[in-house]
Amino acid sequence: MTDTHGLATDEELVRLRSKLGDRMEISEPPHLTEVTRDAIRHWAEATGDRNPLYLDEGHAVLSPLNGLIAPPCMLYAFSRMSIGYRSGLPGVHSMFGGTHWRWKKPLPLGARVDTEVTFKELTEFPSRFAGRMFKQSSYIRYVDGDGVELAEADSWGMRTERVKARKKGKYKKLEPEVVSEATLVDIAAAYETEKPRGAEPLYWDDVAVGEAVPGIVRGPYTATVAVAFEQAWGGLFIKAHSYWFNYLKRHPAAGIANAYGVPEPPEAVHWDSQLAKSVGVPEAYDYGPERISWLATMLTNWIGDHGFLEELYCEIRRFNLIGDITYCQGSVIEKENLSDGRGRLKVEIFGKDQRDMVTAKGWAAVILPCKG
Secondary structure, three states: OOOOOOOOOHHHHHHHHOOOOOEEOOOOOOOOOEOOHHHHHHHHHHHOOOOHHHHOHHHHHOOOOOOOEEOHHHHHHHOOOOOOOOOOOOOOEEEEEEEEEEEOOOEEOOOEEEEEEEEEEEEEEOOOOOOOEEEEEEEEEEEEOOOOEEEEEEEEEEEEOHHHHHHHOOOOOOOOOOOOHHHHHHHHHHHHHOOOOOOOOOOHHHOOOOOEEEEEEEOOOOHHHHHHHHHHHOOOOOOOHHHHHHHHHHOHHHOEEOOOOOEEOHHHHHOOHHHHHHOOOOOOEOOHHHHHHHHHHHHHHHHOOOOEEEEEEEEEOOOOEOOOOEEEEEEEEEEEEOOOOEEEEEEEEEEEOOOOOEEEEEEEEEEEEOOO
8 A cells, every 4th residue: 555545635536526516427336226125125125114004915905005115215225435425535534424315206116216316526534533634425326117207316425635634633532322221221212112103194384483393212233233134235245255355456555454354445444443443433333324324213203104305415423323313303494385175394404422522414305294
């Protein structure tokens, strides 16, 4: 490796900026290409989603949608660049930053999904966490087999210089916490009481500004939870045996030696605490798209079969470490009558950990039926 590996050099930045506006393609196939019952179930199980619209065909066929649909954030699994084009800047750490989703219609069983990814932005920001830090974002368009648009999104990540992040040690005071038996009992009780609304309509007329959205809990986070999400999402670099060594042959800088000298993908920071510490984080941590999916589940649970999650903007603000618990919450901040028998609500959303720190925040727009 060169002395500049892991550094955001001016030369590399010029090369990367020359790609702005380009449609980005990769040789790696997507994890999913079609909405199947198995894919829906795996996503629901990985994110803790029990909505019968996704899992109960008898229920779904009687709903306004006339059949099974997929959870909205499952679209993440249809492109390895759904979290944004993140190439360039070799050795510079990449952390998921957030997504702004705009859904056009539900994702029906049997749909084929294709994606178009355009490299959109590379902006430098001051950093207390690392040396140089950049926001790298992409525009992603999702269409079905007939070319009908299903959704569009902007997804971004933060690129930080690893070595300087370790030296600055911004998160050295953030320590993993042991979960008590009493907390586990409380979490189990919260899961027991979490119920999707289902067939009972939530009417726009009956919701007031300032009203709280029924919250949900997710966690405690573990390496097993990370594996479950990987099975549904597919990950970026999850490869084994010859597939991994062939990938390393093409991209030798992608491998980071673990404690046993074996090259691991950068993604291993989500289950390997030693590797996470090497990039300045005190423990293995979750995937940002997981937290966004949990917040989406809170909203789709609330609005029921007759509602539609139209838009969701979410920034990932802090790390969610092994052992951490996420409490998803929200409240209504705006109402708009659409004059077509429907209304729109704007909802403030956020996730807090057991330390009462906000780890994710944003807003969403949902469409509900009006009475009459």
